[in-house]
Amino acid sequence: MQLDEIRIRSKLGKKYAELPMFIYKITDSTNLRAKEYAKEGNRKLAVFIADEQSSGRGRLGRSFSSQSGAGLYLSILTEGGMPAECGIDITTYMAVIASEAISELTGIDVKIKWVNDLYAGGKKLSGILTEGQTDENGNLSYSVCGIGVNILKREFPEEIRDIATAVEDECGSPCDVNELAANIIKSFLDNIHLIGSKKIARKYKKRSFLMGKSIKVIKKSEEYPATVTDITDRCMLKLRLQDGSEEILSTGEVSVRETFS
Ligand code: BTN
Numbered sequence: 441m442q443l444d445e446i447r448i449r450s451k452l453g454k455k456y457a458e459l460p461m462f463i464y465k466i467t468d469s470t471n472l473r474a475k476e477y478a479k480e481g482n483r484k485l486a487v488f489i490a491d492e493q494s495s496g497r498g499r500l501g502r503s504f505s506s507q508s509g510a511g512l513y514l515s516i517l518t519e520g521g522m523p524a525e526c527g528i529d530i531t532t533y534m535a536v537i538a539s540e541a542i543s544e545l546t547g548i549d550v551k552i553k554w555v556n557d558l559y560a561g562g563k564k565l566s567g568i569l570t571e572g573q574t575d576e577n578g579n580l581s582y583s584v585c586g587i588g589v590n591i592l593k594r595e596f597p598e599e600i601r602d603i604a605t606a607v608e609d610e611c612g613s614p615c616d617v618n619e620l621a622a623n624i625i626k627s628f629l630d631n632i633h634l635i636g637s638k639k640i641a642r643k644y645k646k647r648s649f650l651m652g653k654s655i656k657v658i659k660k661s662e663e664y665p666a667t668v669t670d671i672t673d674r675c676m677l678k679l680r681l682q683d684g685s686e687e688i689l690s691t692g693e694v695s696v697r698e699t700f701s
Pocket of ligand 1: 468469470471472493495496497498499500502504512513514515556566567568569586587588589
């Protein structure tokens with residue numbers, strides 16, 4: 441599996457002929473490449489894709505396993521302007537766009553695990569990391585939305601072996617990395633006006649891995665059990681706590697609860 445700019449561009453078509461596209465055999469992180477490009481003053485849409493990342497980044501300072509030719513490692517730079525708190529809307533938007541693109545290409549029933557992971561067969565298939573810079577008015581100067589999709593079946597690092605999966609694991613054969621890249625980029629750019637919309641929230645809810653499930657809310661100072669009762673119009677998690685009260689979670693981390701002690 442190797443990235444091929446000509447094949448990606450031919451699938452993107454004429455509409456995106458001028459789109460800046462940077463393809464790397466290996467780089468530390470496509471999100472870092474995109475941020476560096478933005479810091480040079482570039483603000484227009486651009487995409488960054490790598491065959492391999494030596495320091496793939498995940499949320500909460502975690503790493504993202506990005507072996508050579510084994511997955512799609514893609515970042516999209518978008519213009520800023522929106523309030524910084526809308527960064528989450530870009531993540532949820534990418535979650536919907538990418539889950540649809542993967543499902544259409546592979547037939548896999550892709551679910552979204554709030555807030556930024558794509559799941560298949562109960563395991564993590566893909567992760568999304570949105571980063572950006574905030575200006576003096578509290579708006580994003582730019583944002584970078586990166587997605588990693590595991591495509592080839594392989595030995596994952598020990599710490600994620602039981603919880604990670606790949607397209608090949610789920611449907612028996614890998615998909616074409618160039619076709620998947622082009623489909624995600626095209627759909628992301630074609631529908632960009634839908635970021636933060638109710639239409640995206642409805643689709644997000646339909647694919648939610650957590651609806652109705654018992655989960656554990658993980659905060660800096662505490663952990664507690666809850667049940668997911670709904671996904672709001674802004675893709676926030678509506679929870680019922682054990683004392684019967686409700687909470688709306690706009691950011692943070694949750695895990696699916698097997699047992700709670
Ligand atoms: C997560 O699992 O918490 C998010 C993972 C995001 C990985 C993608 S791969 C392309 C882009 N470059 C990175 O360094 N991270 C994102």
